[in-house]
Amino acid sequence: MTDRELIGKAAEAMERSYSPYSRFPVGAAIECDDGAVFTGCNIENSALGVTMCAEACAVACAVSAGNRKFVRIAIIARSGDYCYPCGSCRQMLHEFSPDVEILCARGDGRYVSYRLPAFLPMPFASFN
């Protein structure tokens, strides 16, 4: 799958966003090492802290389907700037794929690509 195709999957998921409070729909699509793709959208709640990010939703779908090795994740919003993952989602991705490639797209479809260490240089990874 090309970068553009993966971003297209994220854009489709963004259309299913439930974001009446922020009015900021986000979509994500994760490609796994076996080629499987899982998508997610942000899901908000009137108790705002209960909100789930699009990336977290996609990770939950992938992991609950038995896929823990992520090759790429595309993230998109209808924003003027590239949609970067929040700190919590960076840590969540690190748990499963510390070197995952992250495609950050914006409303006009342009995107930039970095690997997770660029976003999360000193992850919490020990539990001793």
Ligand code: THU
């Ligand atoms: N959001 C995401 O879905 N992913 C992120 O990485 C950052 C923020 C969502 C949460 C909320 O529904 C909306 O964007 C505004 O913060």
